[in-house]
Amino acid sequence: MTTVAIIGDGPGGLSAALFLAKNGNEAVVYGQDKTAMHAAQVHNYLGIDDISGTDFQAAARAQVTGFGVKLRDEKVETISQQDGRFTVRTEAGVSDADYLVLAGGKATRRLAEELGVELTDAGARVDTENRTNVDRVYAVGRLARANRSQAIISAGAGAVAALDILSREAGKDVHDWDTPPKDDG
Numbered sequence: 001m002t003t004v005a006i007i008g009d010g011p012g013g014l015s016a017a018l019f020l021a022k023n024g025n026e027a028v029v030y031g032q033d034k035t036a037m038h039a040a041q042v043h044n045y046l047g048i049d050d051i052s053g054t055d056f057q058a059a060a061r062a063q064v065t066g067f068g069v070k071l072r073d074e075k076v077e078t079i080s081q082q083d084g085r086f087t088v089r090t091e092a093g094v095s096d097a098d099y100l101v102l103a104g105g106k107a108t109r110r111l112a113e114e115l116g117v118e119l120t121d122a123g124a125r126v127d128t129e130n131r132t133n134v135d136r137v138y139a140v141g142r143l144a145r146a147n148r149s150q151a152i153i154s155a156g157a158g159a160v161a162a163l164d165i166l167s168r169e170a171g172k173d174v175h176d177w178d179t180p181p182k183d184d185g
C-alpha cells in the first residue's frame with residue numbers, strides 16, 4: 001500500500017487525503033486544526049451558499065475520516081529523505097511515507113526548504129500537477145500560493161496532487177468518478 005504523509009489539515013491537505021484514501025492508499029494528515037478557515041465565513045465555495053469556516057472544517061474532517069484518512073493531531077518538526085522514503089518526525093515519534101504533500105501554508109516553508117524545494121516570495125514553485133522540483137514531494141494551497149489564497153483553490157490543488165500520485169502509482173492517467181445508483185424501479 002502506498003503511504004502519503006500530508007502536512008497540513010486545511011482544505012488543501014484534507015482534499016488530497018480524501019482522494020488518496022478513497023482510492024485505497026494510506027493517507028496520514030498531520031495538523032492541529034489551527035487552519036485560517038476558523039476565521040472565515042465562506043460564501044464563495046461553489047455549491048455552498050454560506051458556511052462558517054469552522055463548520056466547513058468539521059464536515060471535511062468527518063468526511064475524510066469516513067474514507068479512512070488518519071488525522072494525527074501533531075505538529076511535524078522535521079522531514080528527512082533516505083533511500084526513496086520520507087521520514088516524518090513529530091513530538092510523538094516518527095513515521096515513513098512514499099510521498100509527501102506539503103499543505104501547511106507559510107508555516108511549512110522551512111520544511112520545504114530543508115527538503116530542497118524551490119521557494120519564491122509567492123510560495124513553493126510547482127508545476128500543473130502541483131509537483132515540486134523534489135521527486136514525490138507536492139506543495140498545495142497557501143504554501144504554493146501565499147498571496148492568492150482561497151479555500152476552493154486549496155481543495156482543488158490537493159485533488160490535483162492526489163490524482164497525480166494515483167496516476168503515477170497506476171502507471172496511467174486516472175479519474176476518480178462515481179455515478180448514481182441505478183434505479184431498479
Ligand SMILES: Cc1cc2nc3c(=O)[nH]c(=O)nc-3n(C[C@H](O)[C@H](O)[C@H](O)COP(=O)(O)OP(=O)(O)OC[C@H]3O[C@@H](n4cnc5c(N)ncnc54)[C@H](O)[C@@H]3O)c2cc1C
Pocket residue numbers: 007008009010011012013030031032033034035036037038039040041042043044045074075076077103104105107108140141142143149150151152154
Ligand atoms: C479572516 C480570513 C477570512 C477568510 N475568508 C475566506 C473566505 O471567505 N473564502 C475563502 O475561500 N477563503 C477565505 N480565507 C482563506 C482560507 O482560510 C484559506 O484559503 C485556506 O484556509 C487555505 O487552505 P490551505 O489548506 O491551503 O491552508 P490552511 O488552511 O492554512 O491549513 C494549513 C494547516 O496546516 C497546519 N500546519 C502548518 N504547519 C504544520 C506542521 N509543521 N505540522 C502540522 N500541521 C501544520 C496549520 O496549522 C493549518 O491547520 C480567509 C482567511 C482569513 C484569514
